[in-house]
Amino acid sequence: MTADLAAAPGRVVVVGAGMVAHRFAEQLCRRDGDWTLTVIGDEPHAPYDRVHLSEVFAGRTAEDLVLDASVWDDPRTTLVTGDRVVSLDRAAQTVTTASGRVEPYDQLVLATGSWAWVPRAEGTDLPGVLRYRTLADLVDLRTWVEGRAAALGRPLRGVVVGGGVLGLEAAAALGTLGVAPTVVEFADRLMAVQLDAGGGEALRVLVTELGMEIRTSTAASRVLAGAEGTVAGLELSDGEVLPADVVVYSTGIRPRDRLAREGGLPVAERGGVVVGPTCRTEDPAVWAIGEVASHDGECAGLVAPGNAMADVVVDRLFGGDKVYSKAADGTKLKGVGVDAAAFGDVLGLTPGALEVTFADPVARTYRKLVVSDDARVLLGGVFVGDIELYSQLRPLLGRPLGADPSAFLAPAGGAAPVQTDLPDDVVLCSCSNVSVGTVRAAVTEHGCRSVGEVKTCTRAGTVCGSCVPLLTKVVNGTLEKAGFTVSNAMCEHFGMPRAELYALVRTEGLRTFSEIVARHGQGRGCAVCKPVVASILSSLGIGHVLQPDQVTLQDTNDRLLGNMQKDGTYSVVPRMPGGEITPDKLLAFAQIADDFGLFTRVTGAQRIGMFGARQDQLPEIWRRLVDAGFESGQAYGKSLRAVKTCIGSTWCRFGVQDSSTMAVRLELRYRGLRAPHKFKVGVSGCARECAEARGKDVGVIATEKGWNVYVGGNGGFTPRHADLLAEDLDDDRLIQVIDRFLALYVRSADRLQRTAPWVASYPGGIDALRRVLVDDADGIGAELEAEVARHVGAYVDEWRATLEDPEMLRRFTPYVNAPDATDTDLSYVPVRGQARPARPDEQGYPDLLSARAAGTEEER
Amino acid sequence: MSTVPAEGVRVCAVDDLLPECGTGALVGEDRVALFRLASDEVLAVQQRDPYSGANVLSRGIVGDVAGAPTITSPLLKQVWDLRTGACLDPVGKDPVDLRVYRVVVDGEDVRVLP
Numbered sequence A: 001m002t003a004d005l006a007a008a009p010g011r012v013v014v015v016g017a018g019m020v021a022h023r024f025a026e027q028l029c030r031r032d033g034d035w036t037l038t039v040i041g042d043e044p045h046a047p048y049d050r051v052h053l054s055e056v057f058a059g060r061t062a063e064d065l066v067l068d069a070s071v072w073d074d075p076r077t078t079l080v081t082g083d084r085v086v087s088l089d090r091a092a093q094t095v096t097t098a099s100g101r102v103e104p105y106d107q108l109v110l111a112t113g114s115w116a117w118v119p120r121a122e123g124t125d126l127p128g129v130l131r132y133r134t135l136a137d138l139v140d141l142r143t144w145v146e147g148r149a150a151a152l153g154r155p156l157r158g159v160v161v162g163g164g165v166l167g168l169e170a171a172a173a174l175g176t177l178g179v180a181p182t183v184v185e186f187a188d189r190l191m192a193v194q195l196d197a198g199g200g201e202a203l204r205v206l207v208t209e210l211g212m213e214i215r216t217s218t219a220a221s222r223v224l225a226g227a228e229g230t231v232a233g234l235e236l237s238d239g240e241v242l243p244a245d246v247v248v249y250s251t252g253i254r255p256r257d258r259l260a261r262e263g264g265l266p267v268a269e270r271g272g273v274v275v276g277p278t279c280r281t282e283d284p285a286v287w288a289i290g291e292v293a294s295h296d297g298e299c300a301g302l303v304a305p306g307n308a309m310a311d312v313v314v315d316r317l318f319g320g321d322k323v324y325s326k327a328a329d330g331t332k333l334k335g336v337g338v339d340a341a342a343f344g345d346v347l348g349l350t351p352g353a354l355e356v357t358f359a360d361p362v363a364r365t366y367r368k369l370v371v372s373d374d375a376r377v378l379l380g381g382v383f384v385g386d387i388e389l390y391s392q393l394r395p396l397l398g399r400p401l402g403a404d405p406s407a408f409l410a411p412a413g414g415a416a417p418v419q420t421d422l423p424d425d426v427v428l429c430s431c432s433n434v435s436v437g438t439v440r441a442a443v444t445e446h447g448c449r450s451v452g453e454v455k456t457c458t459r460a461g462t463v464c465g466s467c468v469p470l471l472t473k474v475v476n477g478t479l480e481k482a483g484f485t486v487s488n489a490m491c492e493h494f495g496m497p498r499a500e501l502y503a504l505v506r507t508e509g510l511r512t513f514s515e516i517v518a519r520h521g522q523g524r525g526c527a528v529c530k531p532v533v534a535s536i537l538s539s540l541g542i543g544h545v546l547q548p549d550q551v552t553l554q555d556t557n558d559r560l561l562g563n564m565q566k567d568g569t570y571s572v573v574p575r576m577p578g579g580e581i582t583p584d585k586l587l588a589f590a591q592i593a594d595d596f597g598l599f600t601r602v603t604g605a606q607r608i609g610m611f612g613a614r615q616d617q618l619p620e621i622w623r624r625l626v627d628a629g630f631e632s633g634q635a636y637g638k639s640l641r642a643v644k645t646c647i648g649s650t651w652c653r654f655g656v657q658d659s660s661t662m663a664v665r666l667e668l669r670y671r672g673l674r675a676p677h678k679f680k681v682g683v684s685g686c687a688r689e690c691a692e693a694r695g696k697d698v699g700v701i702a703t704e705k706g707w708n709v710y711v712g713g714n715g716g717f718t719p720r721h722a723d724l725l726a727e728d729l730d731d732d733r734l735i736q737v738i739d740r741f742l743a744l745y746v747r748s749a750d751r752l753q754r755t756a757p758w759v760a761s762y763p764g765g766i767d768a769l770r771r772v773l774v775d776d777a778d779g780i781g782a783e784l785e786a787e788v789a790r791h792v793g794a795y796v797d798e799w800r801a802t803l804e805d806p807e808m809l810r811r812f813t814p815y816v817n818a819p820d821a822t823d824t825d826l827s828y829v830p831v832r833g834q835a836r837p838a839r840p841d842e843q844g845y846p847d848l849l850s851a852r853a854a855g856t857e858e859e860r
Numbered sequence B: 001m002s003t004v005p006a007e008g009v010r011v012c013a014v015d016d017l018l019p020e021c022g023t024g025a026l027v028g029e030d031r032v033a034l035f036r037l038a039s040d041e042v043l044a045v046q047q048r049d050p051y052s053g054a055n056v057l058s059r060g061i062v063g064d065v066a067g068a069p070t071i072t073s074p075l076l077k078q079v080w081d082l083r084t085g086a087c088l089d090p091v092g093k094d095p096v097d098l099r100v101y102r103v104v105v106d107g108e109d110v111r112v113l114p
């Protein structure tokens, strides 16, 4: 019955343009034969990465999330967005959309996914009650929160109804938007579907520490309106009212099976289009994949099974005999800043199952393995706080564990090594459905020599990333077996990590890349090692970053002394120590921004940045800035960014020290210091910590007696509070300790290693660091201080030096043979009185000034 | 379509180019990224980074992969072979190759051909 399909699927139509539809298109495009594909989706975007949706609150744009769009360039494919399929006529083999488009098909694939279900209750239709499923939902959420925060002029409170993985992710997102979140969960614990009671409790402790308030064993009964008719609170089943300015429902998803239902196809009792292991419905020309498909009465809620279904259907369309079987899946919490994951028989419901639990309330970890009655076969696992074992053990589900279960759970250090001799048929990456055997074959048969190459070749590890640790082990294990040496080499040119190279360059006094590569490496270098060498030379005080022999080593950012933006233009961010700027300088600044039409905003580092400067404009812009008394802010370098500070005791009634003056002193001391990665410093004038110094690489907080200094903090993707290094230091002693800390970091951290992981992995931890840096136990204090002193003495403003050197200025000419020509592919559109780069689908203006002018025109 | 005339265009002198470094050039309507290697060999590829659509490749870092000279995109760090234009590391995306231009070094003159 499939023979007629072989190589001739004909006109294939997919309803729904989500993640699984995209996977389907990608797989189909790899096939030859007689086919065309039309994918119809009702969202206005091309298929995007819903799994990483929350990252739009971390600065990713909608376009960043769009899944590989090159499949839509294939002439055989057509993507229709912003149009909904409203009816299915199986007799005529057509679907009809809301806009009246009638699309005939030979094969129809339903990939309509799910919608976020909200229980019917009073007030769920009030403004401010939102969901968390689509890009539009997130835009609505952000707009609502920003609007309310502006209208109310106080921090907002929010409630998330539903304490599952998505609810917690939504609560963390509220936190990112500055809303204090409370999570209401009907069950007696968080992530009730995935975790056992112990795991749920451990997770509650961890997320409470992050600032979430958690209410379990209680239901939301209705949403209450305030005087303005918008949401004002949420009433719980026990009558308590939680005040709320925004309510997000994350109470589960329901398959979007209406088309199938109305088209007369069987729909499962709990919803979802009924399909068998081939993903075909009762109608041989209609298939269903992804969250809308119901197998054995169940719909999936993850992307991995959907991708597997897409693969099955493509295979079948070409006469293959692949079948879908529900793979063991696991769930990992993400986007919250707390680790929790589980797989298999979490509650130990298998007859005779044994549980081995290891809870460490001090380290705040909870780990449990469920094994068969003879303690040999792995049946499930729960991991909270420390999920390293999750990716290693999940693939072993239903297989012999190979060691005593308790050996795995012993406190860190004693953990049994997980073998890499896993059977070939174990699924290593469930997102992309890649087995251990496929990964091994990538190395042994397809010539992959690194984890990166295996990722590209097999797509393993490219979705949620949770399998990457195991992937690395298997790849390296296979390489070793095949006789390749796996090293901690920086790249193919240098066989050693950064810290070793730093020591060699320092002790041997090497001064150029050619010398260094000749002595310690091979070849001509690459984008990994060249910037490392440039940074090492600069840290050691060897020359201006723009010297000819250094310039070819630099990342473009260091080469043109600006941060390259997505359209190839640069940002311009002069230094503003202490966040201070005189009105005079501000006027000069404003004039420059206005003359060039640069997009101007206050950055997160207490200074003002201008965006959109073309390479050829940089010297002119900087000449005017330097004339007005500004200098480079090194916003482009792997170096000190800025020292953030509060106003301190000079104005603030709580302040106990003059934090602003200290911040200026620190910024002028460490400006331009090149390091393995960028680093940030914060100074607060009292324990109220308005400068959020503990989220910085170096945090300084005033006390009655002096300063406390904290190190290794981080915001961003992996937030970490800095650890206390020393207390009650006077000004000079503070500088001494920070000098030593930074010099040691520059010496010994790995390439692109921020201080947070460096401090966390320092042998002996913060106590050992304290002995070296504060007590000078190793006697290297003076040497470290001398390294910083040399930097301070040799500091020159990179921009001033550049402007004085005609040779250096030549590098800003975009075309060697047409010095006056500029890039004609740039395109801008107006936005809120300024201009931003146009998206590929937008018609724009050729430069910032004309885009801005057009915007002002429109407003009139 | 290339707008570079078949007989090529002189764009600059070899010494206008810094060794192991990229430089932009306008050849006909084509935006081209020129690279002078340490050996004084000059290579050219399209200036446009196919992944971002921005005209930036001359501002990437020159290097080598197993001896073949390469350029790395300054934006998303994809790596290409400068001689063939082949994408050597697509950084998890689908590989897209670059257009390469022929370059003749004639005494001091650098000429770019289609």
Ligand SMILES: Cc1cc2nc3c(=O)[nH]c(=O)nc-3n(C[C@H](O)[C@H](O)[C@H](O)COP(=O)(O)OP(=O)(O)OC[C@H]3O[C@@H](n4cnc5c(N)ncnc54)[C@H](O)[C@@H]3O)c2cc1C
Residues within 6 Å of the ligand: A015, A016, A017, A018, A019, A020, A021, A040, A041, A042, A043, A050, A051, A052, A053, A054, A083, A084, A085, A086, A111, A112, A113, A114, A132, A133, A134, A166, A169, A256, A259, A289, A290, A291, A292, A300, A301, A302, A303, A304, A306, A334, A464
């Ligand atoms: C915040 C968030 C985080 C997540 N995190 C994870 C995770 O970590 N791991 C994981 O595995 N999964 C995660 N998921 C779930 C994952 O995104 C889904 O499993 C996956 O997107 C399902 O793919 P799909 O193609 O079946 O459905 P969808 O991606 O929902 O796509 C269906 C598309 O069809 C459209 N559509 C529906 N009906 C019609 C119609 N009649 N006409 C036209 N178009 C229609 C919909 O608008 C939608 O665009 C997360 C989801 C969210 C919301």
Ligand code: SF4
Residues within 6 Å of the ligand: A646, A647, A648, A649, A652, A653, A654, A655, A656, A659, A684, A685, A686, A687, A688, A689, A690, A691
């Ligand atoms: S940290 Fe203390 S001194 Fe600084 S602004 Fe806040 S309250 Fe004032």
Ligand code: FES
Residues within 6 Å of the ligand: A428, A429, A430, A431, A432, A460, A461, A462, A463, A464, A465, A466, A467, A468
């Ligand atoms: S398991 Fe998610 S990327 Fe591999």
